[in-house]
Amino acid sequence: MPIIFIEPGILAVHTQVLDTASHQHALQQLTLPTGSAHLSTPTTDGIRSYRDTALVLKENVPHQLTMHSGWVILIEPTSQVGLQVSAMLAGRETRSLNIPHVPNEFSPLTTLLGLFNLRYQQQTHQYDPRISQLLKQLDQCLAGPCIKPEHWLAKDIAQQLNLSQSRFLHLFKENMGLPWRAYLLWRRLICAITALKAGHSATQAAYMAGFSDSAHLSRTFKKHFGITLQKLTTLNNR
Structure with a gap:
């Protein structure tokens, strides 16, 4: 593993x-x-x-x-x-x-x-109800058949949650320990990995994760992780 x-x-x-x-x-x-x-x-x-x-x-x-x-x-x-x-x-x-x-x-x-004297704790506490609502929506979209947006704009999310943009960004990082844009990119890349492991093509995985095409997904993955998506999924399947 x-x-x-x-x-x-x-x-x-x-x-x-x-x-x-x-x-x-x-x-x-x-x-x-x-x-x-x-x-x-x-x-x-x-x-x-x-x-x-x-x-x-x-x-x-x-x-x-x-x-x-x-x-x-x-x-x-x-x-x-x-x-x-x-x-x-x-x-x-x-x-x-x-x-x-x-x-x-x-x-x-x-x-x-x-070993590096770094403290890590998985998120197990109760989120703010507005953040919980957003996470449920994101779970449904990234895992389901809905059309995936290439960008989830903070101003639109904030308006949906009846918050100012600055308040939303602060509340999200306070709850999740990660800024909104960084969190969303990680979720989309994880979605693509999951789709490939389930047998979907690179094009299908890109669409499901909200990327314009497989080339866009590949470039983003390589820039973020330093290895290709194919290499990572090969490691995972050994």
Whole structure:
């Protein structure tokens, strides 16, 4: 089960024999090798290399990773966990940590993040009724046969909920721990992954998640996660 966790804001993957070309993505990255690993990043003086070490990587930093086995955890920078990662980095692009024992692939996400002194708690509290109403609507649209909008505009959602736009955006982040636009993008990408796993084509998955076509979905996925949608679903089906 290489993909052990995905929800808006966090994707955690335990994988075998990962070898990537140099790339970058919009998410912060935690790397926890359980076997040999080599991650390199370009610097003004050349290449900085890290071997067999846990590493925290800032978003949008070009890097190349070869790992025999281990964890890759991608985090939305604007999430509650992402803000903790930013504080840990304190302006740096990378930070290596000495973690003597890395749990296996069946370890819970709280344990993994705890190794980095990051606090994570799934949303289990009661949401504001207006946010609950919006989440139910979003669940129905992303999972059902309705026409998927390419953009859910905050001003339209706010009007629907009888809130000002600024109040809606504040209330949503307060309840969900993630800004509205970032949350919506994660939900749409998760919707596409779910559709592909269910046997739909890339074009159908793109439509179901509100993208204009499969190329639009592929570009967005690669920019966000740093790997192709096909690669991620292949990992998930191993």
